[in-house]
Amino acid sequence: MVITAIFEAKPGKADQLRKELENGARKSWQEAGVLSYAVHELSDKPGVFMNIEVYRDEDAFKSHLDSPHVKAFLGMLDDLLANPLTVYQAKALFAGENPKSSI
Numbered sequence: 001m002v003i004t005a006i007f008e009a010k011p012g013k014a015d016q017l018r019k020e021l022e023n024g025a026r027k028s029w030q031e032a033g034v035l036s037y038a039v040h041e042l043s044d045k046p047g048v049f050m051n052i053e054v055y056r057d058e059d060a061f062k063s064h065l066d067s068p069h070v071k072a073f074l075g076m077l078d079d080l081l082a083n084p085l086t087v088y089q090a091k092a093l094f095a096g097e098n099p100k101s102s103i
Contacts, residue, residue, distance in 0.1 A: 001054070001055045001056075001057060001058055001060070001061050001089065001090075001091065002052070002053070002054050002055075002089070002090045002091070002092060002103065003051070003052075003053040003054075003055070003061065003087060003088070003089055003090075004050060004051065004052055004053075004087070004088045004090070005050070005051040005053070005085060005086065005087045005088075006048065006049070006050055006085070006086040006087075007021065007048070007049040007050075007051070007077075007080075007081060007085060008045075008047065008048045008049075008081060008082045008083045009047040009048070009049070009080060009081065009082060010079075010080060010081060010082045011082070013047075013079070013080050013081075014046065014047035016080060017047075017049065017080045017081075018041070018049070020073055020076060020080065021039045021049055021051070022039065023069075024069055024070070024073050025037050025038075025039050025051075027067070027069040028053070028064065028067075028069075028070075031060070031063070031064055031067065032056075032060075033055050033056040033057070033059070033060020033061070033063055033064065034053070034054075034055060034056075034060065034064065035054040035055060035056055036052070036053065036054040036103060037051070037052075037053045037054075038051065038052050038053075039051050040052070052103065054103060061089075
């Protein structure tokens with residue numbers, strides 16, 4: 001399962017959001033069901049961040065959402081985000097046909 005999440009910081013909150021995203025990534029890397037968890041900042045939109053997260057399966061994603069660090073982070077979003085969090089869920093297509101076909 002692949003998740004893409006978009007976070008747009010409120011003016012003056014980008015550094016705090018960046019720090020919280022880094023902290024969350026470090027904790028998420030410890031979860032057994034997290035296969036990949038990468039945080040990016042959009043090149044053409046400073047203060048807008050994009051997580052690309054890969055989970056073993058839907059249960060691993062649900063477990064991630066139930067973790068204390070995610071619950072705490074979600075509780076901060078009203079203070080940090082200019083717009084509501086956008087989350088896309090996807091299933092990989094053609095994965096395994098070529099080593100470059102999956103993330």
